Amino acid sequence: MDLNLTEEQSILRDSLSNFLSETYSFEKRRPRLTGEADDAAIWRSLAVDLGILGASFDEAHGGLGGTAVDTMIIMEQLGRNLVLEPFLETVVLAGGVLRRSSAASAGEFIERIIAGDLRATLAFAEPQARYAWRDVATSASKRGAGYVLNGHKAVVVGAPEADLLIVSARTGGERRDRRGISLFAVDKAAKGLELRTYRTIDGKRAAEVYLEDVAVDAGALLTPEGEGYPLLEQVIDEGTAAICAEASGVLRRLLDDTVEYTKQRKQFGVPIGSFQALQHRMVDMLIQVEQATSISLMATLELGGPDRAKAVSAAKAQVGGACRFVGHNAIQLHGGMGITDELAVSHFFKRATVIEAQFGSTDHHLARYERLALPVRQGAAAAVAA
Numbered sequence: 001m002d003l004n005l006t007e008e009q010s011i012l013r014d015s016l017s018n019f020l021s022e023t024y025s026f027e028k029r030r031p032r033l034t035g036e037a038d039d040a041a042i043w044r045s046l047a048v049d050l051g052i053l054g055a056s057f058d059e060a061h062g063g064l065g066g067t068a069v070d071t072m073i074i075m076e077q078l079g080r081n082l083v084l085e086p087f088l089e090t091v092v093l094a095g096g097v098l099r100r101s102s103a104a105s106a107g108e109f110i111e112r113i114i115a116g117d118l119r120a121t122l123a124f125a126e127p128q129a130r131y132a133w134r135d136v137a138t139s140a141s142k143r144g145a146g147y148v149l150n151g152h153k154a155v156v157v158g159a160p161e162a163d164l165l166i167v168s169a170r171t172g173g174e175r176r177d178r179r180g181i182s183l184f185a186v187d188k189a190a191k192g193l194e195l196r197t198y199r200t201i202d203g204k205r206a207a208e209v210y211l212e213d214v215a216v217d218a219g220a221l222l223t224p225e226g227e228g229y230p231l232l233e234q235v236i237d238e239g240t241a242a243i244c245a246e247a248s249g250v251l252r253r254l255l256d257d258t259v260e261y262t263k264q265r266k267q268f269g270v271p272i273g274s275f276q277a278l279q280h281r282m283v284d285m286l287i288q289v290e291q292a293t294s295i296s297l298m299a300t301l302e303l304g305g306p307d308r309a310k311a312v313s314a315a316k317a318q319v320g321g322a323c324r325f326v327g328h329n330a331i332q333l334h335g336g337m338g339i340t341d342e343l344a345v346s347h348f349f350k351r352a353t354v355i356e357a358q359f360g361s362t363d364h365h366l367a368r369y370e371r372l373a374l375p376v377r378q379g380a381a382a383a384v385a386a
Contacts, residue, residue, distance in 0.1 A: 003297065005073070012055070013073045019050060020081040026344045032084050033203045043085055047116025053091055054114035057099055061110045068238070072245040072300045079249025082347055084203055086119055089158030092242045094120035094166050096235035097183055101222040105185060109164065121158035122239075123167045123209050124232060126151070131360045133168075133236060134229055135176045138211065140169035140184060146217040147171075149184065152210055159207035160197040162188055167211070172226045183228040184220045191215070202351040237312045238303055240359040244296040244312075244319045247355045251289045251322055254330040254348050258282065261334055261345075278333065285326050292322040310372040313365040320362030323352040 005013065023042065047053045055070045057063025064070070071092060078087060090113055098106045098113075098120075112118035129135035138151025149169050159165060165186045173180025186193065192214040195207040223231055259282055262273030272278055299315035302308050327349045331338035338345050356362060 005069075009070060009073055012052070012070060013077060016050060016052060016074060016077045017080075019045070020077060020083065024081045024083060026082075026347070029082060029084065033199070043119070044116050046085065046087070047114065053087070053116060056091060056095065057110055057114060061099075061107055062114050063110070068241070068300045068303045069297075071238075071242055072296065075242045075245040076249040079246035079351075080253050082203075082250070082344075082351055084205075086121065086158035086161060086204075088239060088242055088246070089121040089162070090119050093122035093235055093239050094164065096238050097122065097166050097222060097231060100231055101183075103185070103219060103222045105219055106222060109185065118164060119158070119162045120164040120166060121156055121162045122235065123153035123156045123159065123165045124236065125154050125156070127154045131364045132176065133232060134178050134181065136168055136170045136181050137175055138167065138169045140171045140182060142171075143215065146215060147184065147221070149186065149211045149214040149216065152208065154208055155200075155206050156209050157200065157204055157206045159188070159195055159209055160205040164188065165193075165209065166222065167209075168228065168232055178229045180226045181229040181232065182225050183222045183232065184216055185222055186211075186214060186216060186220065200354060202354040203347065204354075234308070236359060237308055240312050240316050241296065241299045241303055243355050243358055244292070244299055244315045247319045247323055247352065248289065248293040248296050250348050250352050250355065251292055251326045254326050254345060254352065255282070255285050255289050257345050257348070258285070258330045258333050261337075265335075272333075281329055281333065285329050288322040288325050292319045295319065310369055313360075313369040313372065316360060316365040317362050317369060320356045320365065323356040324362075327352040 023045070051064060052074050054061075054063035055066040055074060056068075057065075059065045074087065095110065095113060098109050109118060109120070113120065124133055126135060126137055128137065138149065138153065140147045140149050149167060151169065153167065156165070165188055167184050167186050168181055169184055170180050171182045188195075192212045194210045194212070196210070197205060197207040200206050222228070259273065262278060262282070263271050265272050295315045295318045299311045302311035330345055331349055334343065334345055337343055338349070340346060360368070
């Protein structure tokens with residue numbers, strides 16, 4: 001298997017890297033954390049100047065017809081620059097549902113996303129569910145030709161700036177059943193939909209979403225009624241692989257900034273980077289970064305195969321451990337400076353900390369991997385016994 005990037009993928013990586021280096025420096029990013037800067041120009045540039053909002057969509061909708069590897073390249077560069085814009089939420093999560101939906105409205109939504117005119121997010125998590133995405137208490141009851149939604153979605157990242165929410169709601173079955181879950185496109189301005197917004201520790205914007213008798217027409221249903229969970233699970237796995245790629249960019253910056261700092265910080269009249277014990281620690285950090293990058297690529301390549309879930313959980317568990325190890329060592333080697341808001345390393349550390357838990361903690365994905373691998377091990381044992 002050729003794991004080298006194609007010429008087009010290299011151009012994509014370099015173009016995005018150059019753009020972000022010029023327009024998304026740490027100092028230019030900081031005003032966005034407090035809402036003092038308008039990010040509309042950045043989003044428009046991602047759509048029009050670079051075209052990355054259409055990278056994973058079909059050419060029939062005006063996209064570039066790219067692959068999961070293209071998304072991986074984009075996410076890694078967004079991670080290296082701590083980009084706050086909701087690419088993951090709009091393109092990977094909401095877009096992942098829309099490009100597989102047969103609803104008449106899906107194509108229109110996609111075209112607006114590609115043009116930079118629509119931001120969207122996937123509202124799937126609930127307070128009682130933890131990482132069991134099938135634990136859905138939000139209900140969708142038929143009323144006339146449409147549906148009425150009631151429920152509470154928790155920590156919906158990207159909801160404050162979104163125009164469209166894709167909401168998982170139960171149209172049948174019991175609360176934790178896999179069957180009976182449907183996905184609906186809900187306008188954020190819909191009557192009865194209320195958001196309580198806040199900043200997450202990594203600077204992104206999220207919201208608690210409350211739905212009280214939110215009426216939608218039949219065209220809002222994006223999946224066959226009651227059959228949305230397999231698609232939801234697949235899209236969340238794709239989102240998990242995407243943040244693993246993002247993590248490799250975040251971790252690379254943590255390592256690079258730490259190495260540079262140890263060359264400048266002096267103790268006993270010499271740079272602390274000359275101390276062998278600290279060199280060993282930075283080598284261990286490098287190993288973790290390289291392992292995270294490699295396993296992220298492996299998970300990306302498996303997204304279309306039968307071992308998707310197992311590969312994604314293996315990657316997330318490895319990346320989660322790397323986020324903890326590299327992040328903690330970066331902070332320790334920076335000393336007290338490492339936790340100050342003025343230093344970029346503290347912001348990268350916060351994002352790495354969030355990634356470790358996002359879409360499932362390290363422990364969750366270790367348990368999931370073990371559960372998925374168990375039938376394989378049992379089959380191998382039975383074959384040996386026979």
